[in-house]
Amino acid sequence: MRLRTVGSLAALAFAMLAAPASGEAVAPTVRGGAIFAERCKECHDPGDDRAPPRAVLATKTVDEIVAALTTGPMAPVAEGLTPDDKRAVATYLTAK
16 A cells, blocks of 8 residues: 555656646647637638638648738737737647
């Protein structure tokens, strides 16, 4: 019993050390995916004609998507996003 407890504690300690600390940066693809789900998914995932589907967006470059979010047709939807947020969304969409 004692060996199992020690092993469990060691595994827990390792998991805590491996996890990002509070305040550490989240990977751009993770942050971008969360932003996409919150602001973009409603129009870009259904597959209707309201907006290009995500598969089409995946063929664009990061710079093209950032431009669309900054000065293009998606600028109103992206209002309030930081440049890093916009790049995170673009990175998420173009990740292979």
